[in-house]
Amino acid sequence: MDMLLGVVVMLVKMAVVLGVALGLAAYMILLERKLLGRFQVRYGPNRVGYFGLLQPLADGLKMLLKEDIIPDGVDRRIFLVAPAVVAGTALAAFAVVPFGDGLTLFGHRVPQVVVDSNVGLLLVLALSSLAVYGLALGAWTSDNKYSLLGGIRGAAQMISYELALGLSLVPVVMHARSLSLSDIVAAQAGLPFALLEPVAFVIFIIGSLAETKRVPFDLPEAENELQAGFHTEYSGMRFALFFVGEYVNMVLLGAVTAIFFLGGWHGPFLPPIVWLALKVLAVPVFLIWTRASLPRLRYDQLMALGWKVLIPLALLNILVTGALLAAGV
Amino acid sequence: MTPLGALFYLLAAVLLGAAVLAATRRNPVHAVCCAVAVFLSAGGLMAVLGAPLPGVLMAVVYAGAIMVLFLFIIMLLGLTAGDGPLPTGRLVVPATLAAATLVALFALIGADPTGARLLPAAMAAPAAVGRVLFDTYWLAVEAVSILLFAALAAALLLGRGRSGGRAQPTGGPAA
Amino acid sequence: MADKKQGVVGAFLDGAAGLAGSYAATMTHLFRKPVTEQYPEYKRPLPARTRGRIVLTRSPDGKERCVACYLCSGACPVNCISMQSEVGPDGRRQAAWFRINFARCIYCGLCEEACPTLALQLTPEFAFCKDDIADFVYEKEQLLVEHGGKHPDYDFYAHAGVAAGGPKGSHIGEDDPVDVKSILP
Ligand code: SF4
Ligand code: SF4
Numbered sequence: 001m002d003m004l005l006g007v008v009v010m011l012v013k014m015a016v017v018l019g020v021a022l023g024l025a026a027y028m029i030l031l032e033r034k035l036l037g038r039f040q041v042r043y044g045p046n047r048v049g050y051f052g053l054l055q056p057l058a059d060g061l062k063m064l065l066k067e068d069i070i071p072d073g074v075d076r077r078i079f080l081v082a083p084a085v086v087a088g089t090a091l092a093a094f095a096v097v098p099f100g101d102g103l104t105l106f107g108h109r110v111p112q113v114v115v116d117s118n119v120g121l122l123l124v125l126a127l128s129s130l131a132v133y134g135l136a137l138g139a140w141t142s143d144n145k146y147s148l149l150g151g152i153r154g155a156a157q158m159i160s161y162e163l164a165l166g167l168s169l170v171p172v173v174m175h176a177r178s179l180s181l182s183d184i185v186a187a188q189a190g191l192p193f194a195l196l197e198p199v200a201f202v203i204f205i206i207g208s209l210a211e212t213k214r215v216p217f218d219l220p221e222a223e224n225e226l227q228a229g230f231h232t233e234y235s236g237m238r239f240a241l242f243f244v245g246e247y248v249n250m251v252l253l254g255a256v257t258a259i260f261f262l263g264g265w266h267g268p269f270l271p272p273i274v275w276l277a278l279k280v281l282a283v284p285v286f287l288i289w290t291r292a293s294l295p296r297l298r299y300d301q302l303m304a305l306g307w308k309v310l311i312p313l314a315l316l317n318i319l320v321t322g323a324l325l326a327a328g329v
Numbered sequence: 330m331t332p333l334g335a336l337f338y339l340l341a342a343v344l345l346g347a348a349v350l351a352a353t354r355r356n357p358v359h360a361v362c363c364a365v366a367v368f369l370s371a372g373g374l375m376a377v378l379g380a381p382l383p384g385v386l387m388a389v390v391y392a393g394a395i396m397v398l399f400l401f402i403i404m405l406l407g408l409t410a411g412d413g414p415l416p417t418g419r420l421v422v423p424a425t426l427a428a429a430t431l432v433a434l435f436a437l438i439g440a441d442p443t444g445a446r447l448l449p450a451a452m453a454a455p456a457a458v459g460r461v462l463f464d465t466y467w468l469a470v471e472a473v474s475i476l477l478f479a480a481l482a483a484a485l486l487l488g489r490g491r492s493g494g495r496a497q498p499t500g501g502p503a504a
Numbered sequence: 505m506a507d508k509k510q511g512v513v514g515a516f517l518d519g520a521a522g523l524a525g526s527y528a529a530t531m532t533h534l535f536r537k538p539v540t541e542q543y544p545e546y547k548r549p550l551p552a553r554t555r556g557r558i559v560l561t562r563s564p565d566g567k568e569r570c571v572a573c574y575l576c577s578g579a580c581p582v583n584c585i586s587m588q589s590e591v592g593p594d595g596r597r598q599a600a601w602f603r604i605n606f607a608r609c610i611y612c613g614l615c616e617e618a619c620p621t622l623a624l625q626l627t628p629e630f631a632f633c634k635d636d637i638a639d640f641v642y643e644k645e646q647l648l649v650e651h652g653g654k655h656p657d658y659d660f661y662a663h664a665g666v667a668a669g670g671p672k673g674s675h676i677g678e679d680d681p682v683d684v685k686s687i688l689p
Contacts, residue, residue, distance in 0.1 A: 035534075037538070038533070038538065039530045039534055040533065041533050041537075041538050041539050042538045042539065043538045043540050075358070075359075078358070078359075078362070117381065118381065118454055118455055119381045119382050119384075119385045119455055122382070122385040122386065122389060125389055125393075126392075129388075129389055129393025129394060129397070130388065130392060132393070132397050133362075133365065133397070133400075136397065136400050136404065137358065137362070137400070139404075140358055140400070140403075141358075148404060152404050152405055155400060155401040155404070158397070159394055159398065162393070162394070177456070178455075178456075179455050289527065289530060290527075292530040292533075293527045293529070293530040294523070294526060
């Protein structure tokens with residue numbers, strides 16, 4: 001009976017997390033289009049429903065009804081699977097993201113996370129590094145020069161920035177003394193790590209911008225150079241998977257940033273879930289703001305920033321944090 | 330069989346199948362995909378055996394970084410699939426070497442009476458792994474890392490070529 | 505990078521200021537009123553000479569202006585005007601049928617320039633969509649309007665033509681007839 005209950009609770013949690021993540025991602029697209037519109041002194045979509053609120057549904061329907069074109073000369077199996085890898089890894093990472101201290105339902109303690117893994121932080125990193133395959137394989141198999149260039153850029157960019165990203169999280173782990181996301185949030189009950197580790201925070205934000213392939217690091221898709229980069233040849237729902245994957249990634253990034261650096265659901269006055277939602281949304285809004293503000297980096301600038309600035313800085317930051325912790329400050 | 334046991338055999342089957350495919354594909358990208366599957370299922374095996382940390386590290390480091398580099402190189406060089414049947418002749422030497430290693434390994438395990446004893450199930454927490462690595466074996470870890478660094482430096486030196494001249498920067502503030 | 509002697513800190517501050525500047529600029533834009541005109545609700549008034557759908561106008565007396573001279577058809581770069589001329593009961597030339605294929609028309613306005621009777625005119629109306637491309641072929645009945653368009657007072661037959669009536673040289677803007685038998689200038 002208990003086991004059955006556990007399974008049911010697990011399924012419910014999965015459904016909730018999936019639904020919330022996908023819904024947020026869909027409305028993130030609308031938010032981005034609206035905000036970007038206002039940043040550019042125009043309205044953005046406002047026709048479907050009030051304020052364009054039904055636009056994501058309309059877009060989804062449109063994408064579903066479009067023809068799924070498989071170009072000649074592509075490697076069919078890889079071509080068909082690649083978009084799912086991008087969206088799938090992004091969604092899977094939500095499994096380890098906690099969204100509360102835990103509830104007590106009917107006398108049972110229910111942790112508010114799908115899997116509270118003691119290597120949660122590494123799992124997030126692993127899944128984000130696996131997302132490269134969707135991009136690189138999709139690009140390679142498209143049999144298109146622009147796609148290939150986009151894929152090569154994407155692969156190189158994501159490997160380089162993953163390093164900085166991982167290193168920027170080391171001080172967080174050093175403070176929290178755990179790789180579990182719940183423990184990391186618990187360690188920030190007092191001061192969020194963004195204030196304790198501002199350098200790591202900045203590196204993390206820059207690195208994750210690059211990981212999500214957003215402006216100013218959108219070289220893999222670079223519309224004005226590569227048409228659409230790695231997803232040039234994709235259409236219909238497969239393209240939508242790439243697209244939704246990007247926005248799920250944005251939401252994931254918001255969640256992960258909130259948990260690693262912004263103190264998760266901790267905050268005064270408001271209920272915890274509201275705090276978490278605010279923090280989760282703050283990051284994508286910042287990303288959209290960035291997209292409106294900054295031009296794209298050149299490729300060599302991108303690599304120089306990653307290898308010559310961020311990684312040494314992250315290493316130095318680890319050393320300093322370690323020294324301070326050892327000194328017992 | 331417990332669910333974990335079933336998972337173990339499933340992952341092991343996937344691993345073996347993917348490994349065979351990785352060794353026999355003529356298309357380099359397919360081979361890389363199979364290799365990624367090998368690493369992922371190996372990571373899964375480790376997690377099933379109670380060591381999630383090395384399992385995840387397997388995914389991060391091997392599947393997530395090293396195989397991506399392989400893929401990157403394949404894409405950069407534009408390697409295409411070879412055609413015709415597998416050149417079995419070329420596979421003989423590595424295959425015999427691998428088989429010999431496997432036989433030796435099994436022989437060693439068989440020879441050592443403790444090797445056949447079933448260990449109690451254990452859970453290796455990340456903190457415990459870290460303590461073993463950096464407290465008990467810190468010297469070995471540091472030695473290996475210095476060795477790796479030396480290899481890296483040597484590769485860089487060889488890659489630079491004999492000219493000794495610095496590669497011309499192609500951009501940045503200097504350009 | 506303007507100053508060579510600028511140190512790392514200077515470069516950093518410079519870059520940070522640049523970034524902050526662009527973020528600030530977009531932030532101020534966020535609170536501006538969008539310049540977008542909401543099209544179907546607000547239709548921007550277009551100038552009278554905007555080149556849109558073509559009409560065939562009438563002279564002030566309500567008769568058709570078009571004399572089926574084929575000049576518009578000849579001027580059209582995409583050959584989308586076709587017609588058949590005939591002589592009407594009142595002795596005037598007119599179009600038996602007159603057809604413009606708006607699916608082909610590029611709204612260049614050359615036909616309007618060519619028309620000697622100011623019959624054919626382009627109007628500012630541009631939004632007329634169809635589900636079927638064949639519906640874009642407009643017949644004479646669909647093209648004819650009940651007014652004189654941009655030139656309501658003009659009447660070709662007051663100037664010339666069979667039905668103008670009156671003796672030679674009596675029409676508006678017409679010189680006296682030349683007496684070919686006289687030697688006077
Ligand atoms: S506007 Fe130009 S294209 Fe259209 S009917 Fe007149 S001459 Fe032809
Ligand atoms: S519309 Fe004008 S140019 Fe065309 S046939 Fe009639 S009179 Fe001639």
